[in-house]
Amino acid sequence: MWLRDVIMLPIQFNRVLPVFRLFSIPLLVTASLFSSAQAHAEIEVLTSIKPLQLIAAAVQDGVGKPAVLLPPGASPHHYAMRPSDVRQLRSADLFYWIGPDMEGFLAPVLEGRKRPSVAIQSLPGLTLRHFGEAASEHDHDHEAEHDAHDEHAHDAHDDEHAEHSEQAHDEHDDLAHEATHAQAADHDEHDHAHRPGSLDAHLWLLPGNAVTIAEGIAQDMAEVDPANAERYRANLSAFKQRLDALDKRLSQRLSETRSKPFFVFHEAFDYFEAAYGLKHAGVFSAGGEAQPGARHVAAMRERLEQAGPSCVFYEPPVRPRLADSLIRGLPVTVTELDALGYGIDASAGGYEQLIEDLGSSLAECLESL
DSSP states (O other): OHHHHHHHOHHHHHHHHHHHHHHHHHHHHHHHHHHHHHHTOOOOEEESSHHHHHHHHHHHTTTOOOEESSOTTOOSSSOOOOHHHHHHHHHOSEEEEOOTTTOGGGHHHHTTOOSOEEEGGGOTTOOOEETTOSGGGGOSOGGGGGTTSOHHHHHTTGGGGTTSOHHHHHHHHHHHHHHHHHHHHTTTTTOSOOOTTSEEOOGGGSHHHHHHHHHHHHHHHHHHOGGGHHHHHHHHHHHHHHHHHHHHHHHHHHGGGTTSOEEESSSOOHHHHHHTTOOOSEESOOOTTSOOOHHHHHHHHHHHHHHOSEEEEEOTTOOOHHHHHHHTTSSEEEEEOOSSOTTOOOSTTHHHHHHHHHHHHHHHHHHTO
8 A cells, every 4th residue: 555655656665665765775784794694604613622723723714713621631531511511501592522432421411412513433444542452552550450458468478579678568558558548639530441342542642533523524514514614625625734744844853862761650642652763661550440469569669770771641620640650760751641631712713733732742741851
């Protein structure tokens, strides 16, 4: 009716048309902005741990920034989720976690999630390792299996160490006592058992696996956000090129340190070691479920003595108190080796920084021996 009246009455038409045009311009601009916002809407990507966030950030660079569930210093093995964590988990468009061999606490929570969740350890094309695969990996002083014995029981084995002085025995007993209490004080970091045959879930420390993970993430993002598919593919290509260049640099530097002995407090670096031809000489802690007893601690102290100048690496944020007792009086350097990327910004180059920092920390200590 309104339009018919405007056509029949030229005077009214002349008056209404400018008003119509006036209102139509902002409407068109608003519609255009809304359409543009939809085309470039940031998808919500959430990862369980920092290393996966760093890989996802390389793919999502320029489009958005992925979030991470676990706060710095939290154990990925038994994190106690807060209600806000559950809400964040359920609202994310895409969620990535290593899998039940790393973040076992997540399995029951994910049952109520409606959107895509990806267990990275199940991705095809990954190179996976299992604890105890190689004969050398059994060389971790499995005296820890005897930790059911208390210190008094270990005192009965003095005859097995007759070559040691009574003073040495006292030192070993002190170390065992300190180990029992120090492990509990170290915030239960990585207290899962590395049972022979179980999956080594620290798979992100192999650069080749990081590429496979990034490929899967890029494909998922392109499906959820097709408007930015080309950007994700371009970011993936750039990520591969940067990793390839980094791999060559690290290979050259670390090749000169392969004969240098080093020990670790947590068997978390096998993927990285395998990539660059390294091998730790021993593991000081067999995991939180098996506290190091007197025989285990004494054996590790003896191996340090036999190794001579060497490096001992621990994972941040806490330096194990047992470390100082183990190396007392020995030509050993204790330093941190960060497998999770504490303090690294979730940017396009974050994962490369994690790997480069890892390689540099290893090289700097081993080169100084």
